[in-house]
Amino acid sequence: MPCTTTPSLSPELAAKAEKELHEKEEWRERDIEALRSMVLTPIQKNLSTAEKSAEEISDVSKSNISIIIWYTWLQDTVVSSSKYITLYSCVEEGMCTTPISLVPAENTQLVAQLEDWFLVRFLRARKFDYERAYRLVLNYYGLRVRYHEIFTDFVPSAIGHVLEANMQGFLPHPDHNGCALFVLRAGKWDPSAVKADDVFRTNLMCLEKQIAEVGTQICGIVGLLDLKDLGFHHVRHFTTHNAARAVSLIQDSFPARFKAIHIINEPKVFDLIFTLARPFLSDKLKSRSMKYLQYHINKSLWLPPFDWSGRMCNKRVIGFQLYFHGTNLSSLHQHVPPELLPEEFGGTLGPFDNREWAKVLLDSEDLFIRLNQYGFQASQ
Numbered sequence: 001m002p003c004t005t006t007p008s009l010s011p012e013l014a015a016k017a018e019k020e021l022h023e024k025e026e027w028r029e030r031d032i033e034a035l036r037s038m039v040l041t042p043i044q045k046n047l048s049t050a051e052k053s054a055e056e057i058s059d060v061s062k063s064n065i066s067i068i069i070w071y072t073w074l075q076d077t078v079v080s081s082s083k084y085i086t087l088y089s090c091v092e093e094g095m096c097t098t099p100i101s102l103v104p105a106e107n108t109q110l111v112a113q114l115e116d117w118f119l120v121r122f123l124r125a126r127k128f129d130y131e132r133a134y135r136l137v138l139n140y141y142g143l144r145v146r147y148h149e150i151f152t153d154f155v156p157s158a159i160g161h162v163l164e165a166n167m168q169g170f171l172p173h174p175d176h177n178g179c180a181l182f183v184l185r186a187g188k189w190d191p192s193a194v195k196a197d198d199v200f201r202t203n204l205m206c207l208e209k210q211i212a213e214v215g216t217q218i219c220g221i222v223g224l225l226d227l228k229d230l231g232f233h234h235v236r237h238f239t240t241h242n243a244a245r246a247v248s249l250i251q252d253s254f255p256a257r258f259k260a261i262h263i264i265n266e267p268k269v270f271d272l273i274f275t276l277a278r279p280f281l282s283d284k285l286k287s288r289s290m291k292y293l294q295y296h297i298n299k300s301l302w303l304p305p306f307d308w309s310g311r312m313c314n315k316r317v318i319g320f321q322l323y324f325h326g327t328n329l330s331s332l333h334q335h336v337p338p339e340l341l342p343e344e345f346g347g348t349l350g351p352f353d354n355r356e357w358a359k360v361l362l363d364s365e366d367l368f369i370r371l372n373q374y375g376f377q378a379s380q
Contacts, residue, residue, distance in 0.1 A: 006032075006116045007214050016178070017218045022128045031128055032116050038134040039112050039119070109379050110141060113371075124217045125255040139253040141375045147245045150201050155368045156361045162194050162202040163361065169354030170210050171224075175336050178219030179259050180210050183352060185344065187229030187265075196237045204249065206357075208371065209364050211256050220257030222336070226344055228265035235269055260321040262332050264345060 006028065009017060017023040023031075113119075122140070126132040144151045163169075167188045171181040189199055210216050250258050263270075325332045329346030341347025 006120050009214065009218075013178075013215060013218055017124070020127075021124050021218065023124065023218075028120070029116075031123055031130070032119050034130050035119050035123060035133050035137075036114055038130065039110070039114065039137055108376050110138070111374050111377050112137060112141065113374050121211055121217050121255040125257055136252070136255055139248075140255060143245075143248060143253040144375045146248075149197055150204065150245070151372070154201065154205070154372055156205060156363075156365055159198060159202045159205065160358075160362065162198050163354060163358040165190065165194060166352065166354050167199070168203060168206060169352075169357035170206060171340065171342070171349075172356070173340055174215065174219065175222060175340060177259070178215055179222040180213070180216045180219070181222055181224060181336065181340065182206065182210070183224045183226070183342070183345075183354075185226045185228070185352065186234065187227055187231075189234060191233060191237050196242060200242070200245065204254075205361060205368065207254060207256060208368070209361050211254075212367070216256070218257075220259040222259050223261040224336070224341075224345060225261060225263045226265055227263060227267060227270055228344075230265075230267055230269060232269055260323065260335070262323045262325060262335065264325045264329065264332060265327060266324060 009025070014025060119137075122133040122136045123130075126136055165188060167186070168182070168184045171183060174180050184203065207221070210221070323332075323335070332345060333341075336345075338347045340349070342349045342352035344352050
C-alpha cells in the first residue's frame with residue numbers, strides 16, 4: 001500500500017499547524033492511518049450511524065438540525081444510470097437544496113489515493129477531525145461525479161487557451177499570514193472564446209496544483225476577485241448550476257482552508273450574480289449578503305461553517321470572510337499590503353502576468369493524469 005511520508009515542517013509551520021489545526025508531528029502518522037482506514041472501509045458502514053428516513057425527521061422541531069437521506073438518479077456519470085444517495089441538510093428555516101455530500105450505492109466503490117501526502121491535506125483542512133476529513137474525501141470525489149463535465153480533459157494541456165487570456169493565477173508570494181494569493185479577473189473573460197466550464201476547470205486546476213504546497217495546506221488561501229468590466233454578456237453565462245458548483249467547491253468539496261475572498265470593482269450587475277447564488281446559502285446569509293451588496297464598500301460577509309452532518313458550527317472551521325471593497329483599494333490594503341499585489345489591485349508588482357504560474361501548471365501534466373485515475377468507479 002502506498003505510504004509516502006509527508007514533508008517535514010519548518011519550526012514556524014509546525015507551531016502554526018499545532019496551534020490552529022491541532023496537528024502534532026508525533027501523532028501525524030497515527031492520524032493519517034486512521035483516515036486511510038476509514039477510506040478503505042465500505043462507505044455504507046461508515047455512514048450507518050447517520051442514516052435516518054425522511055419520516056423519522058419529518059416532525060423535527062425547529063430547534064433541531066438533522067440529515068435527510070433520499071435517492072436520486074444521476075445520468076451520464078462514470079457509472080451510467082446508477083443510483084446514488086444524496087445527503088441534504090435540514091435547517092431551522094427549511095430545506096437546504098445544496099447537497100453536502102454524494103454517496104454511492106452498492107454498485108460503486110471509491111478508489112482513492114492513499115498516500116500520506118495526499119490524505120494529510122484533508123486532515124489539515126478539517127483540523128484533524130477524522131469524521132469531517134473523511135466526509136471531505138467523499139465530497140472531493142463526489143464533486144467529480146456530480147459535475148463530471150468539469151473533469152473531462154482535466155489536464156493542463158487542455159486549458160492553454162484559458163491561461164493565455166491572463167485571467168487567473170497565484171501570485172508569487174503569500175500574505176503576512178502565509179496564505180497563498182489567488183487572482184481571478186472575471187471581467188477579462190471573453191465568453192465567445194472561452195467556455196464557462198473551461199474557466200471553472202482552470203480555476204480548479206490552479207487550486208489542485210497550489211494545495212500540493214505544505215504551506216498552503218496549513219495557512220490557507222485568500223482569493224482576490226477583480227470584477228472590472230464585468231457585464232451582462234458575462235452574467236447570462238452564470239447559471240444556477242455554475243453557482244451551485246462554485247459554492248460546493250469552496251464550502252465542502254476541496255481540501256483547502258479558504259480564509260477570505262476580497263472583491264474589488266464590483267458593478268451593479270454583480271447583484272444579479274449574487275441573486276443566483278443566494279438559493280444555495282442559508283437564510284441568515286441571504287439577508288446579510290443583500291444588505292452588504294447595497295453598500296459595496298468596506299463591508300464584509302461571514303459565510304457560516306458547517307460540520308460534516310450539516311450543522312452550523314460556532315468555530316471558524318469551514319467558513320470564510322467575504323469582503324466587498326468597490327473601488328476603495330485602500331481598504332483592501334488593510335488586509336493585503338500593496339507590495340504583494342499587482343497594479344490592478346493597487347499594488348506595486350506591475351501589471352498582473354500569469355505566465356510564470358501558467359508554466360508551473362503546464363509542467364504538472366503528470367500530476368493531473370494521476371489524479372484522474374481515482375474516484376467513484378463501477379464495482380467489478
